[in-house]
Amino acid sequence: MKIIAKNRDKKGKQAKFLLNESLIPGVVYGPKRKSQDIAVNVQEFKKVFDDSGYSKLVDFELEGEGKSSKALIREVQYNPLTDDEIHVAFYELDMDKPVTADVPVETIGESTAVKNKIGFLVTPFKTLEVRCLPAKLPEKLIVDISELNEIGDNFAVEHLDLPEGVELASDISESATLAYIAPPQKEIVEEVKETVTEEEEDEEGDEKAKAGEGEEDGEDEAPKKE
Secondary structure (H helix, E strand, O other), X not given: OEEEEEEOOOOOOOHHHHHHOOEEEEEEEEOOEEEEEEEEEHHHHHHHHHHHOOOOOEEXXXXXXXXXXXXXXXXXXXXXXXXXXXXXXXXEOOOOOOEEEEEEEEEEOOOHHHXXXXXXXXXXXXXXXXXXXXXXXXXXXXXXXXXXXOOOOEEEHHHOOOOOOOEEOOOOOOOOEEEXXXXXXXXXXXXXXXXXXXXXXXXHHHHHHHHHHHHHHHHHOOOOOO
């Protein structure tokens, strides 16, 4: 998808006035472009961001330049009260230089363990950081859960089928788990209850033991004579 940005002079309209005009203030920067203030249409940005997220290349054009380039949406800031976008950042790419980006992790397939309610699926990672040339940047990383059929079965990083020319950029072990089957929550709750009960019994035993020691100490003391 394509987005056309407007030039924004730092001495021009303040951010709140831009937002009132359905424009989001932002910035674009990259290897071949110095940081430049811009503004983009709210509705157009929403459509582009819904489609691309942070990992898909978008066609970026700065009004008046007459040409477009490839860019990634690097950051979106939100109003904490209204959840409206209040600032965006685009990274304009040099297609000949590697780039790092967070790519979504997506599960496919059907787990027998989940289907039969033997356990439930846990996915610790929503994204993974990869490094590659912009043209090779994958839209998502696939985790096949069809072989996870028992409690404890897992899919590790080493099982990822990374596209040619793509490597993980983050310092993550190949044995790190991307998906696994955990026991049903009911079992977990029962285990927690059992642990708590055992701790209470131990505490009660300790208190009784202390009380018994006190009684024995009291028996050893001779009555005082007046």
